Amino acid sequence: IKPQIKKILLTGYSDINAAIDAINKGSVNSYLHKPWDDKNLIDTIEKLVDSYNDDMFADRMLQESKNIKARIEQWKHHVESSDRFLDSCMMSICVLDKAEKIEYINKKGLGILNYTNVTDVKGKDIKEVFIVDDASKKTFQALYEQGVVYNLLQARRSDGTTVQLQASLTFSEGSVSGVFFNMPSGLL
Numbered sequence: 574i575k576p577q578i579k580k581i582l583l584t585g586y587s588d589i590n591a592a593i594d595a596i597n598k599g600s601v602n603s604y605l606h607k608p609w610d611d612k613n614l615i616d617t618i619e620k621l622v623d624s625y626n627d628d629m630f631a632d633r634m635l636q637e638s639k640n641i642k643a644r645i646e647q648w649k650h651h652v653e654s655s656d657r658f659l660d661s662c663m664m665s666i667c668v669l670d671k672a673e674k675i676e677y678i679n680k681k682g683l684g685i686l687n688y689t690n691v692t693d694v695k696g697k698d699i700k701e702v703f704i705v706d707d708a709s710k711k712t713f714q715a716l717y718e719q720g721v722v723y724n725l726l727q728a729r730r731s732d733g734t735t736v737q738l739q740a741s742l743t744f745s746e747g748s749v750s751g752v753f754f755n756m757p758s759g760l761l
Contacts, residue, residue, distance in 0.1 A: 577628055579621035581605060581614075665738075667752040671745075673699045685738070685756060687730040699749055703728050704735065705742075710749060713742040726754065 580600060585607035602624070603617050659666050665682030669675060675697050678686070686702065688694055694702060704727035705713070716724055726740035740754040
């Protein structure tokens, strides 16, 4: 018998010890003795159906939480792999969200901008770090569409000083989605 199935012991025997033994072994969820009251039987069945539904819901939630946990672990692995890859790049990389807020800057980029940790810049608007206005974005977008790799761009370092960079802005759905940058060749 499946453990999820709810069981009622209906008996006409007065051997209460056999009923108690069956209940204690977990094979019976409810015990009714003859003559039973129909309303009591219906109430018992309804309670057991509710209990069964609750058990099935809990089982589904447990399975779903296991699936979610597995997906989270997969995403963590994916993010860690992406971070390792980006940090290994010799090119400085800044990733932006759709609102043009900084999501990530790799180690090389943090070094150029004099930041020690990505949390120091995460959430900042692109304009707080890279000195760009709408006109310069349009220029970079036109160059991007023409396949021109780099243009000069000013950036603010963590100490407030500015630095000139060779940079390329990437675009997605009309907004800046990333910045590739390095020190100009003559300044390396």
